[in-house]
Structure formats: C-alpha cells, structure tokens
Amino acid sequence: MQIEKLHHIAIICSDYQKSKQFYTEILGFTIEKEVYRQERQSYKLDLSLKGQYVIELFSFPNPPQRTSRPEAAGLRHIAFGVKNIEKEIQFLTSRNITTEPIRVDEYTNKKFTFFSDPDNLPIEIYEL
Known part of the structure; x- marks a missing residue:
C-alpha cells in the first residue's frame, strides 16, 4: 500500500x-x-x-454522543498548523472560544493548544 x-x-x-x-x-x-x-x-x-x-x-x-474526550478509542483529535499561536488564540478568544493554556512539545519545542468545536470535539492548533 x-x-x-x-x-x-x-x-x-x-x-x-x-x-x-x-x-x-x-x-x-x-x-x-x-x-x-x-x-x-x-x-x-x-x-x-x-x-x-x-x-x-x-x-x-x-447522532450518539462521543463516549469521552479525547481518551476514547478512535480518533483522538484533529490538528491544524498555524504560524503564530498567540495571534490565533486572541482571534478565538474574540469569538468566545476558550482555549487551554499553551503547552510546549517536549520533543520539538513547538507551542500548541486545544479548543473545542460546537460538539465538544477536540481541535489542536500547533505552531509551525
């Protein structure tokens, strides 16, 4: 394949x-x-x-509800790359979307955070 x-x-x-x-x-x-x-x-x-x-x-x-977030078996989350994570967090906040605190990937030293879509599905933004 x-x-x-x-x-x-x-x-x-x-x-x-x-x-x-x-x-x-x-x-x-x-x-x-x-x-x-x-x-x-x-x-x-x-x-x-x-x-x-x-x-x-x-x-x-x-549709049935997701069993748990995001540790249920199956798709964990979707992730999108962004150039400036702080700028995107400001934008999301201005639209009343709450993000988790910024984390730093221990292997790449890149910043990332999570927020939810209207059905509480986890979405990650990862700084490129």
Whole structure:
C-alpha cells in the first residue's frame, strides 16, 4: 500500500448550522459543495482549506454522543498548523472560544493548544 496523502476528515455534528458557521466563519474553511440527502435527513458539506479538500461535515438525526474526550478509542483529535499561536488564540478568544493554556512539545519545542468545536470535539492548533 502506498498512501499519497490524507484525503479528508469526516465529522458528524449535532447542530448543522452551528457547526457550518464554526468551520467556515471562525476556522476559515471554504465551502466546496453542500448537499441535502432527503432519504437520510442529512446534510453533507465539503470543506477545503487553501484549495485542498479537507473536511466532510455531516448531520444526522440524533447522532450518539462521543463516549469521552479525547481518551476514547478512535480518533483522538484533529490538528491544524498555524504560524503564530498567540495571534490565533486572541482571534478565538474574540469569538468566545476558550482555549487551554499553551503547552510546549517536549520533543520539538513547538507551542500548541486545544479548543473545542460546537460538539465538544477536540481541535489542536500547533505552531509551525
């Protein structure tokens, strides 16, 4: 097997409009395609970042809650690289999004922190 790149990350949200606003207006993703699948009562929103397809945002009626955060088996979190972590924390704070205190990676000496999306899914920003 020869994997070329990460194709996308799929996220199921509980409040489609709230999550759509969060990922587009706050995190800055671009909408590539939005469809409503009547038979599944589900939206599918394809999002890109700087021209690269990255996230599929889904809505389904009554999705089960995540068991715990983030230590449950399965996907732990998603992480995005940023140039200036303090600047991005200020931006998130201005949008009433709380971040954890900045940590420093003991192996790379790079700064990182976590915050949550509208469904309390953990998102990391990591200074490049």
